[in-house]
Amino acid sequence: xxxxxxxxxxxxxxxxxxxxxxxxxxxxxxxxxxxxxxxxxxxxxxxxxxxxxxxxxxxxxxxxxxxxxxxxxxxxxxxxxxxxxxxxxxxxxxxxxxxxxxxxxxxxxxxxxxxxxxxxxxxxxxxxxxxxxxxxxxxxxxxxxxxxxxxxxxxxxxxxxxxxxxxxxxxxxxxxxxxxxxxxxxxxxxxxxxxxxxxxxxxxxxxxxxxxxxxxxxxxxxxxxxxxxxxxxxxxxxxxxxxxxxxxxxxxxxxxxxxxxxxxxxxxxxxxxxxxxxxxxxxxxxxxxxxxxxxxxxxxxxxxxxxxxxxxxxxxxxxxxxxxxxxxxxxxxxxxxxxxxxxxxxxxxxxxxxxxxxxxxxxxxxxxxxxxxxxxxxxxxxxxxxxxxxxxxxxxxxxxxxxxxxxxxxxxxxxxxxxxxxxxxxxxxxxxxxxxxxxxxxxxxxxxxxxxxxxxxxxxxxxxxxxxxxxxxxxxxxxxxxxxxxxxxxxxxxxxxxxxxxxxxxxxxxxxxxxxxxxxxxxxxxxxxxxxxxxxxxxxxxxxxxxxxxxxxxxxx
Numbered sequence: 254x255x256x257x258x259x260x261x262x263x264x265x266x267x268x269x270x271x272x273x274x275x276x277x278x279x280x281x282x283x284x285x286x287x288x289x290x291x292x293x294x295x296x297x298x299x300x301x302x303x304x305x306x307x308x309x310x311x312x313x314x315x316x317x318x319x320x321x322x323x324x325x326x327x328x329x330x331x332x333x334x335x336x337x338x339x340x341x342x343x344x345x346x347x348x349x350x351x352x353x354x355x356x357x358x359x360x361x362x363x364x365x366x367x368x369x370x371x372x373x374x375x376x377x378x379x380x381x382x383x384x385x386x387x388x389x390x391x392x393x394x395x396x397x398x399x400x401x402x403x404x405x406x407x408x409x410x411x412x413x414x415x416x417x418x419x420x421x422x423x424x425x426x427x428x429x430x431x432x433x434x435x436x437x438x439x440x441x442x443x444x445x446x447x448x449x450x451x452x453x454x455x456x457x458x459x460x461x462x463x464x465x466x467x468x469x470x471x472x473x474x475x476x477x478x479x480x481x482x483x484x485x486x487x488x489x490x491x492x493x494x495x496x497x498x499x500x501x502x503x504x505x506x507x508x509x510x511x512x513x514x515x516x517x518x519x520x521x522x523x524x525x526x527x528x529x530x531x532x533x534x535x536x537x538x539x540x541x542x543x544x545x546x547x548x549x550x551x552x553x554x555x556x557x558x559x560x561x562x563x564x565x566x567x568x569x570x571x572x573x574x575x576x577x578x579x580x581x582x583x584x585x586x587x588x589x590x591x592x593x594x595x596x597x598x599x600x601x602x603x604x605x606x607x608x609x610x611x612x613x614x615x616x617x618x619x620x621x622x623x624x625x626x627x628x629x630x631x632x633x634x635x636x637x638x639x640x641x642x643x644x645x646x647x648x649x650x651x652x653x654x655x656x657x658x659x660x661x662x663x664x665x666x667x668x669x670x671x672x673x674x675x676x677x678x679x680x681x682x683x684x685x686x687x688x689x690x691x692x693x694x695x696x697x698x699x700x701x702x703x704x705x706x707x708x709x710x711x712x713x714x715x716x717x718x719x720x721x722x723x724x725x726x727x728x729x730x731x732x733x734x735x736x737x738x739x740x741x742x743x744x745x746x747x748x749x750x751x752x753x754x755x756x757x758x759x760x761x762x763x764x765x766x767x768x769x770x771x772x773x774x775x776x777x778x779x780x781x782x783x784x785x786x787x788x789x790x791x792x793x794x795x796x797x798x799x800x801x802x803x804x805x806x807x808x809x810x
Contacts, residue, residue, distance in 0.1 A: 254299045254312075254364060254381035257333060257440060258291035265289055271331070272299050272362070273314035284434045296437035303364035311340075311361040320354035323679075325701045327360065334383040334422055335362045338681070338699030349681040363423050371407070371427060379407065380426040385440050386782065390416045393426060397436050403427045422698065521573060522585035522596070524551060529587050529594055533558055548599065555599040556584060560592055561669070568668050569595070575641060579633030581656060581666040600664065602657035605714070609652060609721055620760060620809050621801070622661050623718040624772070628797045629663035630655055630711055635790035637665075638704040643675035646702050650710035651688040651724070652717050672702045679703045690724030690734045695784055705784035711793065712736070712779025719769050719776065721757030736780050743770070743777045765807055772800055 254272075262268050265287050269276035278300045280287045291297055301312040316327065324341045328334065342349065344359045365379040382393060390410075394401045407425045410416040418424055524532075532549030533540045540547045545560040561568075565586075572583035572595075585596040602608065605626060608618055618626070630650070637645050647654075647665060654667040672680045682700035685692070693709035695701040713724050716739050724735050742751045752773060753766045760769060775796050781787050788796070 254301055254335060254362065255383060255437070256297050256299050256335070257383070257385070258293060258295045258297055260293065262331075263290045263293065265291075268297055268299070271314065271316070272301070273312075274299055274301055282431065282434070283437075292439055294440040296440070298432050298434065298437065301362065301364055303366050310363075310365045312364045314360045314362060315357055316360050317357050318352060318354060322352065322354075323701070324349050324352070324681075325695055325699045327358070328699060329695065332360060332362070334698075335381065336360050337363075338701070342681075350677050365407075365425050367427065371403075374403070375429045376403065376427040377430060378428040378432070380428055380432055381423050382426050383423050384418045387440075388418060390418055390424075393424070396438075397426050397428060397432060399426045399428055419694070419698075521569075521583065522552075524585050524587035524594075524596055526587065526589045528552075529558060529589055529596075532556070542603070551585075551596065554584070557597045557599045558587075559595045559597065561595055563669075565593055565595065565669075568671070571645065571668055571671055571673075575637075577633060577636040577640075578662075579629045579664055580636065581664045597666070600656035600666075601659040602661055604653050605655040605657060605663065605718075606652035606723075608657060609717055610723060618661070618718075620768070621804055623760070624797065624801050624804055626655070626657070626661070626663040627711075627715050627718055627772070628794065628801060630665060630714060631790055631793045631797055633663075633665040634704075634707050634711060635794050637671075638707070638790055643673050644704070645671050645673055646680070646704055647671050647707050647710075648682070648696070648702060649687060650707050650714060651691045652714050653688070655714065674703070688724065690736065693784065694782055701784075703784060704790065705787050708779050708787045708790060708793065709784075711790070712776040712787075715772060715776040715779070719760060719773055720755060721760055739773060740777055740780065743773050765809060768800060768804055768807070768809065771803075772797075775800075 256262075256268060256272060258268065262271050265276050265280050265283075265285060268274075268291075269279050276287055279297070280289070282298050282300055283291075285291075303310055303312050316331065318327065322331075324338045328336045328338050328341055338349075340361045340363075341358065344361050347356065347358075362381070364381050367376045367379055371379075380397065382397075390404070391401060393399075394404045404424070404426055405416060407427045408416070528551055529549070530536070532551045533547040536547055540549060542548050542557065547558045549556055549558050551558075569583070569586060572581075581600070582598045583595060584598060587594045587596065634647065634650070637647060645668075647668065648670045649667055650665070654665065655663050656666050657663055670686060672682070674680060680702040682696070682702055685697060685700050687696070687710075691710045691713045693706040695703075696706045696709075713736055716722075716735050717724060720735065720739070722735055726733055726735050726738070728738050738755070742748055742755060745751050749766050749770050752770050756766070756769060775788075775793065779787055779793065
């Protein structure tokens with residue numbers, strides 16, 4: 254396997270101890286002496302004894318953790334994706350919230366042995382390679398003198414199109430001979446291009462770091478399915494991956510919830526089956542406004558009636574606690590046969606996604622309206638992260654879950670996946686759910702839930718607002734993440750020109766491109782791969798207020 258040297262693990266001896274391998278053999282295969290150290294981010298070849306442990310091939314090591322360590326920081330930080338959160342939790346008896354300094358954890362490292370067919374084809378080794386930002390499938394195959402087709406086959410990729418690979422995950426590279434140190438390189442971190450003097454306030458508002466950026470390559474649906482399997486299985490064996498499955502549930506609303514919400518202090522109403530039927534004309538398709546949501550009139554108020562599945566008590570309890578203009582209001586609840594319905598305030602202009610993607614609309618969002626919507630989203634999330642008691646993470650921010658009222662002001666909706674951060678400041682999701690292109694890498698890889706995953710998703714929504722494009726787009730003949738394209742543009746030498754060419758006509762004609770670039774750079778800062786280097790939502794609010802002020806000063810509509 255490949256390990257990149259880092260500050261605490263740069264010498265032959267320290268790397269050997271970390272990965273439980275023979276130091277003399279490590280020195281030999283890397284063509285160094287046993288007393289040598291490697292430059293930072295130098296790829297180091299690690300010889301391991303790989304064996305099948307239960308269902309998976311793996312090599313084992315152990316690690317004594319510090320107080321600040323988490324399963325996620327070990328998997329993606331110390332071990333650079335050679336292990337995973339799921340694999341660590343599967344091998345150790347400790348809950349993710351119960352880790353403390355001094356614990357000696359078993360760390361399973363991903364490896365593999367050539368199959369009988371691979372051996373017959375001349376394959377002697379399978380090299381586990383942790384993907385870094387900027388790596389591409391063809392380049393890795395070429396660098397290690399591996400057959401492109403054999404490498405694709407070893408990782409379960411189809412033969413159509415270039416496979417998409419992701420930082421903090423691993424791929425297997427089949428080799429006919431032992432890897433050589435001449436095939437390894439030193440990785441140089443990608444830095445975020447500083448903001449131009451036109452908008453110096455952004456430089457002062459965000460603490461910058463030299464973190465790598467998220468997703469520099471396009472995404473294909475087949476590859477996403479492969480990644481989801483990788484997240485679920487954690488380690489590879491026999492070229493098969495486990496898949497997560499979530500069964501459908503009936504709506505669950507405990508009786509005490511119905512009793513409690515009738516209390517006048519909560520301000521929620523309980524609607525009868527007859528009222529809901531009358532409001533929606535027996536849930537007629539003519540009243541459906543999207544999915545399982547219906548428009549209706551109840552007790553003189555226009556409302557949105559949403560059918561919900563599963564245990565809704567947590568969502569109801571959460572929505573009762575929230576009181577902010579930029580968060581959707583829950584008015585009441587009702588049941589009908591075995592179904593449960595939540596009754597919300599009605600948002601006349603539907604979802605932000607509809608407004609951005611529907612080119613047939615006679616009215617399009619102006620630049621100032623787009624900035625205001627971004628500010629509304631940021632304000633709502635800032636309240637959720639810092640003023641709600643306890644703090645919550647939405648976890649499902651995307652343009653479909655941002656609704657617009659009659660004045661095109663935005664409110665965040667759909668709190669079905671919201672997670673409380675009471676006590677620990679983070680949570681681990683058992684099931685990773687989300688929208689393609691909007692999920693932060695730490696959430697996608699290991700289910701880590703912190704406010705910074707909402708920051709990441711809000712950065713994607715800001716890019717949609719700036720460009721008028723979806724989170725996943727067709728670009729240069731292939732399906733690609735919008736964030737990948739925008740990161741490339743913002744980091745380019747002619748960022749303003751390239752951005753102008755990429756913007757939709759409404760944005761390009763309705764604002765100074767310099768303002769759009771300033772907001773794009775804020776969005777890219779929200780997409781940093783290292784969660785700690787992303788701005789907080791409070792910082793995002795502050796910067797957007799300045800963008801709004803600059804827009805008004807310049808006379809932009």
